[in-house]
Amino acid sequence: MNFCLLVEFLFLDNTIRYKRYEKMAENVDKHILKNGMVVLGEPMVGVESVAFGFMLPAGAARIPEGCCGASNVITDWIFRGAGDKNSRELGDALDGLGLHRASSVSSSNITLGAALEAGNLTEALELYADIILRASLKEDQFELAKQLAIDSVRALDDEPRQKVMLKLREQFYPPPLGRSTAGNIEELKVITAEQTGQIVKDNFNLSQTIFAVAGKYDFDSICRQIEDLFATNISTALGTPYEGRLSAEGSETKDDGRERSKYVHIDNEGAQVHIGLMTETVKPTDEDYYNARVAVSVLSGGMSARLFTEVREKRGLCYAIGARYHSLKEAAGIMCYAGTIPEKAQETLDVIIGEFERLGEGISEAEISRAKVGLKSALILQSESSSSRAGAIGSDYYMLGRVRSLDEIKNKIEQTTTNLVLDFLRNNKFKGFTVVTIGPKKVSI
Numbered sequence: 001m002n003f004c005l006l007v008e009f010l011f012l013d014n015t016i017r018y019k020r021y022e023k024m025a026e027n028v029d030k031h032i033l034k035n036g037m038v039v040l041g042e043p044m045v046g047v048e049s050v051a052f053g054f055m056l057p058a059g060a061a062r063i064p065e066g067c068c069g070a071s072n073v074i075t076d077w078i079f080r081g082a083g084d085k086n087s088r089e090l091g092d093a094l095d096g097l098g099l100h101r102a103s104s105v106s107s108s109n110i111t112l113g114a115a116l117e118a119g120n121l122t123e124a125l126e127l128y129a130d131i132i133l134r135a136s137l138k139e140d141q142f143e144l145a146k147q148l149a150i151d152s153v154r155a156l157d158d159e160p161r162q163k164v165m166l167k168l169r170e171q172f173y174p175p176p177l178g179r180s181t182a183g184n185i186e187e188l189k190v191i192t193a194e195q196t197g198q199i200v201k202d203n204f205n206l207s208q209t210i211f212a213v214a215g216k217y218d219f220d221s222i223c224r225q226i227e228d229l230f231a232t233n234i235s236t237a238l239g240t241p242y243e244g245r246l247s248a249e250g251s252e253t254k255d256d257g258r259e260r261s262k263y264v265h266i267d268n269e270g271a272q273v274h275i276g277l278m279t280e281t282v283k284p285t286d287e288d289y290y291n292a293r294v295a296v297s298v299l300s301g302g303m304s305a306r307l308f309t310e311v312r313e314k315r316g317l318c319y320a321i322g323a324r325y326h327s328l329k330e331a332a333g334i335m336c337y338a339g340t341i342p343e344k345a346q347e348t349l350d351v352i353i354g355e356f357e358r359l360g361e362g363i364s365e366a367e368i369s370r371a372k373v374g375l376k377s378a379l380i381l382q383s384e385s386s387s388s389r390a391g392a393i394g395s396d397y398y399m400l401g402r403v404r405s406l407d408e409i410k411n412k413i414e415q416t417t418t419n420l421v422l423d424f425l426r427n428n429k430f431k432g433f434t435v436v437t438i439g440p441k442k443v444s445i
Contacts (some may be wrong), residue, residue, distance in 0.1 A: 028393060028403045029219045033227050036207030040393050040403060041222065042214040044386055050121050050215035051386035053102075053113030054132060055394050058203035061107045061176040069183020070196050071110055072149040073142070075103040077196070078112075080141035083130030087141060090127070097124050102387065105181045107173075107328050109398070115387045118216035122225060129229035132204060142193035150188050160274045160438045161320075164266075165337060168276035169326075171264055172335075172434040177328055206230055212394035215386035263445050266438045273345040273439030277336040277352060279430045284327055284399050290412045291424035296325045296334055297371035298363055298421075299355065304370060306355050311338065317348040329399050334430070342441035349443050353433060360425030368418045375413050379406060 029041040063070050079094075080087040094101065099114040112131065116124055156163040170178040213222060282288050300307045300323035307321050318340035326335045334356075340348045382388040383406050396403045435445050 027405065030397075030403075031219075031223045033206075033223075033230060035230065037209045037211060037226070037230055038397060039223055039226055040210065040212045040397055041217060041219045042212075042389050042393050042403075043217065043219070044215050044389065047215050047386060048118055049115060049386050050118040050213060050217050051113065051115040051390040052121070052125075052211065052213040053111050053390050053394055054128065055109045055111050055210040055212070055398060056132070056203070057108065057205050057208040058110045058199065059106045059108040060179045060181045062203060063199050064195075065176075066187055067191050067195060067199065068179055069149050069153065069185075069188040070191055070199055071105040071181070072152065072183050073145045073188070073191070073196055074200055075105060075110055075112070076148055077137060077142055077145040078131050078135035078200070079103075080145065081136030081138060082127070083134045085130070086136070090131075093127055094124075097127075099124060100387075107177055107179070107181065111391075111394070113387070113390065115215075121213075121217060121222075125222075125225055125229060133230070135200065137193070137197050137200065139193040142196065146188060146191070149183055150185055153183050153185050153188065156182060160268060160270065160272075161337060161339065164274045164276040164436050164438045165335065167264060167266065167438075168278050168335060168434065168436040171262075171436060172278040172333055173328065173331055177330055210394050210397055212390045212397070214389035214393065262432070262434050263443075264436045265442045266436070267440070268438050269440055270438075271341065272339050273342050273437055273441055273443075275336075275338045275340065275345065275349055275352075275443070276436040277338075277349070278326075278333045278434045279356065279432060281325070281332050281334050281430075282424075282428065283329075283332045288424045288428070290416050291421045292334075292428075293325055293375060294368065294371045294413070294416045295359060295363075295421050295425055296323060297374050298367045299323050299334075299359060300336070301371045301374040306359065306367075307336070307352065310355055311348060311351050315347075315351065317344045317351060321352075327399070342439060345437065345439065345441055346443045349435065349445070353445075356430040356433075360422060360429065363418055363422060365418055368416070368421060372413050372416065376410055379409055379413075 027042055029039075029043075031039045033039065058071055058074065060068065060071050079090065082090055085093060094114075097116055097120040099116045099120075102111075102113045102115070104111045112128065114124060114128075156166070166180050166182055170180055172178060211226060281292050286292075297305070299305060300321070302308070303313075307323060311317050311321050312319075318338045320339040321337065323334055323336035326333055336352060336356075338348050338352060382392060393403045433445065435443070437443055
């Protein structure tokens with residue numbers, strides 16, 4: 001690991017202190033605050049924008065039982081007034097900086113981020129410090145935020161493709177990892193402002209928070225500002241862990257007593273059957289990770305990939321199909337979606353599973369080459385977006401404890417070969433499929 005000394009001027013009692021910043025992967029900076037918050041940065045040449053994200057340990061799997069959806073309520077509620085600003089004033093202040101806001105909920109984290117013109121970053125961070133540390137959390141605003149979360153879950157009835165994949169993750173991952181990131185209406189209806197406020201207090205844990213920034217910025221200045229804005233006493237930043245939920249390291253799970261069926265069907269009188277399928281694979285920390293990614297790309301990396309060709313083009317079984325790699329810190333799987341008509345649902349599922357199972361029987365050099373080109377193209381597109389890079393370096397650090405450089409990822413993809421991918425597939429056979437369908441007709445597995 002390479003290190004470089006960057007000078008930070010901290011004027012304290014008229015003295016100048018020097019701090020060592022760690023240079024992680026090529027072009028990626030890292031600094032850890034006194035309260036434990038990790039600050040990561042990746043400068044991007046030739047851009048005038050900057051993007052940032054705070055990853056707070058308050059995701060769907062980390063909150064108490066019976067509060068599924070509270071994380072989504074929180075992402076709205078904390079923006080309804082913070083510091084000395086009410087909801088309207090805070091919104092005006094954020095809009096006045098030209099922020100493109102982006103909040104999301106994952107299994108482990110709530111991410112609060114934005115992309116903006118680089119010159120407004122200092123003011124934006126001041127506002128986000130208020131949002132994270134000094135949100136007003138007024139009860140009347142809570143009811144509005146809760147209703148929006150309930151409406152979002154109900155809206156999934158009009159988005160069966162999204163709904164089937166949320167249910168698929170719930171069935172595939174052990175509890176609480178698979179807990180819906182959208183929420184559960186019955187649980188949302190009964191949660192209170194007091195409960196949710198306590199979740200904010202207990203889970204907005206600075207010692208486990210990652211801040212990632214990418215684009216045009218000054219890392220020394222950011223570290224000084226973040227240290228000042230978030231200089232919270234460690235004893236008040238640690239939070240109180242809940243028994244039976246994810247631990248601070250994100251590894252503890254607890255069986256909630258539910259029987260997780262390998263097949264779940266949700267009745268719907270629509271004209272289509274939406275099929276979600278998932279099977280276990282290696283995690284990002286595994287040495288076969290890149291072989292797994294290339295294998296998935298052979299299955300579903302474009303119009304010449306196996307699933308599109310065999311299921312849609314040759315047989316005309318479905319109007320939409322695709323598969324992708326999906327991982328949490330604790331587990332990973334390959335998830336697949338297909339949309340078809342009821343009369344073709346069973347055959348569609350059978351052919352998809354058949355394509356998964358026969359992948360290890362042989363892959364051509366041309367297929368491997370196309371898969372690698374597709375993965376590298378996606379990497380290049382990501383490298384040109386400050387928002388994508390901020391999200392990627394934060395996710396890398398959370399998942400791996402380090403940040404991979406773009407060159408490292410590219411080289412790892414290049415090093416995969418047909419034989420290595422086939423060896424991986426033969427040693428990690430796809431089996432134990434979890435299937436969820438939404439529509440007027442069930443299938444058999």
